[in-house]
Each structure stands twice: as C-alpha cells, then as structure tokens.
Amino acid sequence: MKTIYLIGIGPGDPDxxxxxxxxxxxxxDVFFVLEKEGEGKDSLIRFxxxxxERHASDRPYRIATGASPKRDRESADYAGxxxxxxxxxxxxxxxxxxxxxxxGEIGGFLLWGDPALYDGTLQNLHDLIADGRDDxxxxxxxxxxxxxxxxxRHKVTLNRVGESITITTGRQIETGDPAAVTNSVxxxxxxxxxxxxxxxxxxxxxxxxxxxxxxxxxIAGPLGDVAERISRTIQDQRARKGWVMDTYLLRRRAPKGx
Ligand SMILES: C[S@@+](CC[C@H](N)C(=O)[O-])C[C@H]1O[C@@H](n2cnc3c(N)ncnc32)[C@H](O)[C@@H]1O
Numbered sequence: 001m002k003t004i005y006l007i008g009i010g011p012g013d014p015d016x017x018x019x020x021x022x023x024x025x026x027x028x029d030v031f032f033v034l035e036k037e038g039e040g041k042d043s044l045i046r047f048x049x050x051x052x053e054r055h056a057s058d059r060p061y062r063i064a065t066g067a068s069p070k071r072d073r074e075s076a077d078y079a080g081x082x083x084x085x086x087x088x089x090x091x092x093x094x095x096x097x098x099x100x101x102x103x104g105e106i107g108g109f110l111l112w113g114d115p116a117l118y119d120g121t122l123q124n125l126h127d128l129i130a131d132g133r134d135d136x137x138x139x140x141x142x143x144x145x146x147x148x149x150x151x152x153r154h155k156v157t158l159n160r161v162g163e164s165i166t167i168t169t170g171r172q173i174e175t176g177d178p179a180a181v182t183n184s185v186x187x188x189x190x191x192x193x194x195x196x197x198x199x200x201x202x203x204x205x206x207x208x209x210x211x212x213x214x215x216x217x218x219i220a221g222p223l224g225d226v227a228e229r230i231s232r233t234i235q236d237q238r239a240r241k242g243w244v245m246d247t248y249l250l251r252r253r254a255p256k257g258x
Contacts, residue, residue, distance in 0.1 A: 005141060008114040053058070168184050
C-alpha cells in the first residue's frame with residue numbers, strides 16, 4: 001500500500017504550522033511538488049522548501065516534481081474546463097505515485113492553508129481511488145486557513161451573533177446579487193471584485209494581502225472609502241513582485257438599534 005499525506009501548511013507564516021503537520025512531515029519519504037507557471041510560483045515553492053529545511057532536515061526525504069496542468073481560463077464552459085483540468089491533474093498525481101514511490105512508502109503534499117479550502121488535491125485523491133487504485137490510501141492533516149489568518153490579524157470574529165457566514169470567490173461577487181452579500185469572505189479574486197459593491201453605503205471591508213508573510217498589508221474601513229486604496233495597494237504589490245494573494249471579509253453594518 002502507498003499512503004499519501006495531504007498536509008496543510010498555513011497561509012505563508014512558517015510559525016502557523018500545526019504540531020500534527022510537523023509530525024506528519026517527518027514521516028514522509030517523498031514530497032510531491034506540482035510546479036505551476038505564473039503567480040508566485042517561485043516563492044511558494046521556496047516557502048515549502050524552507051519549511052522542510054526547518055522541520056525535517058535531520059532525516060532523509062526526496063522531492064519529486066510534476067508539471068501542474070494548465071487550466072483553460074478562456075473557455076466559455078467554465079465547469080467543463082475545471083473538470084478537464086481536474087482529470088489531467090489526477091493523472092499527473094497518479095504518474096508521480098507510480099514512478100516515485102515504492103510500496104509501503106509515504107508520499108506528501110504540502111498544501112497551502114488547509115487542504116479542504118479551495119484546493120483540488122483532496123478531490124484528486126478521491127478520484128484516483130474511485131478509478132480503481134486500491135494500492136493507494138490517504139490522510140488529511142488540517143492547516144490554518146488564510147481566512148483564520150485574516151480574522152486574527154484584523155481582530156474580528158468571522159460571524160456575528162446568530163448570523164451565517166459565506167465563503168465565496170471573486171467570480172461570484174462579480175456576477176452575483178450585491179444585495180445578497182451581508183457577511184462574506186472572498187478569496188481567489190484576481191480582478192478587484194469588491195469594487196462592484198463600493199456604492200453600497202453600509203458595507204465594511206477587512207482586506208488582507210499576503211497575510212502572515214513579510215509582505216503583509218492590512219486595510220479596513222467603509223468599502224466606499226477604502227476600495228480605491230486597496231486597488232492601488234494590489235497594483236503596487238503586483239508591480240513590485242509580480243503577484244499578491246488577497247482575502248477579504250465584506251460585512252454589511254447592522255442597522256442602528258437592530
Ligand atoms: C487556491 S486558494 C488556497 C486557499 C488555502 N487552501 C487556504 O486554506 O487558505 C488561494 C487563495 O487563498 C487566498 N490566500 C492564500 N494565502 C493567502 C494569504 N497569505 N493572504 C491572503 N490571502 C491568501 C487568496 O484568496 C488566494 O487567491
């Protein structure tokens with residue numbers, strides 16, 4: 001049997017690893033890195049290597065890299081394009097398991113934040129096993145998400161009393177009903193989707209770029225007042241280092257006395 005560990009490593013602060021994640025890393029024989037072209041590739045890989053050097057350097061392990069398949073972002077069929085990408089990614093992982101692992105070994109993925117939040121690897125493993133790979137099993141080690149890092153840095157609760165909280169994407173904010181946004185965390189926003197809600201008079205934003213890293217920037221306030229500043233900050237960060245990862249909480253102020 002070959003065992004795969006999906007290990008959450010937090011959103012960029014090497015101190016935000018759990019003890020369980022460190023213990024799991026120290027049992028891994030081969031770490032898999034899927035190299036992606038584009039945003040922040042080098043620094044994300046560098047961060048993983050740094051973590052390994054810090055926590056697992058006193059024991060032997062191997063690193064095996066595979067090319068992460070590209071997703072067709074121009075396709076009109078969004079769901080179809082994602083499905084196709086998912087299948088190709090599952091195949092890359094299956095090939096790595098076949099060529100880089102011996103029976104009885106443990107393979108590991110160091111996954112950004114938590115493996116269950118906007119990361120496809122967990123589903124890739126389910127797909128692979130559903131395809132008939134009965135020689136493979138896997139375990140998940142949770143990590144601190146960027147959502148937790150964001151709320152901690154802004155010192156806000158994720159939910160207000162008795163209220164639900166939505167976690168969504170920039171794409172949904174761009175196309176959805178602005179009136180339906182009352183308390184939402186937004187991730188994966190490459191086009192400043194918050195600007196669409198900047199005319200909502202009662203909306204606050206708690207924004208964080210590269211939270212927990214040395215490049216962290218935090219901005220909070222009434223959305224209409226700070227949207228422009230956030231956009232400028234994103235542009236500056238992109239100009240300086242090519243990319244920024246940002247997450248934000250959009251929260252409609254409760255009516256006075258309500
Ligand atoms: C593919 S998702 C992965 C999320 C990750 N699994 C987690 O649990 O945080 C990538 C998105 O997470 C958010 N993100 C990840 N790290 C971040 C950080 N350090 N600061 C702000 N946002 C971050 C951004 O919205 C980015 O587009």
